[in-house]
Amino acid sequence: MKQVNVYDENDFSEKAFKRLLVHDSPYFKILNFNFKAGQELPVHSHEIEGQVSLIVLEGEGEFLGKDDATLPAKTGDVLISEIAEPHGIRAKTDLRLLVTIAPPI
């Protein structure tokens, strides 16, 4: 077993979002991103098989998709996307995000 507290281990920066690698294994990769209000993870995608989950631990913002599409994002939201499908997030308040990628890339 392995335990990481992402509130304790990762913080926020006015310069850019902060990224913490929580776990990487043959089964999945888990990352925590902390965004100050206004920061974003730009829309991106990779041409590989698999899915990614974006979990909003805390905060409000918008999920970003293809062709400038947006979806409201708030605490407790789980977004599932194909890795090959464009996805991203923009923070309106300080926002903590947990991302799980399976299989890992």
Added chain:
Amino acid sequence: MKQVNVYDENDFSEKAFKRLLVHDSPYFKILNFNFKAGQELPVHSHEIEGQVSLIVLEGEGEFLGKDDATLPAKTGDVLISEIAEPHGIRAKTDLRLLVTIAPPI
């Protein structure tokens, strides 16, 4: 893309913990469990390859392991366990948990 808010879609019950299937695909299975204080997901394991992540969205409690081992659990904790390794959780306060299993079982 698929979006589920586990705060909106799942609630608590005094009778037993509440389970919500958030997502199931060939890549991972995602479940939300809500525990009232005192409720628990007993220690269990399955003899298959893979890993499971337990994310405490909100609340305090104890992760449960082999031979009555416990680890403090609080908001923002991510616990990684082999699926074959005994794992569980007990809530000390009302607690929201997100579980990701890869590959899905």
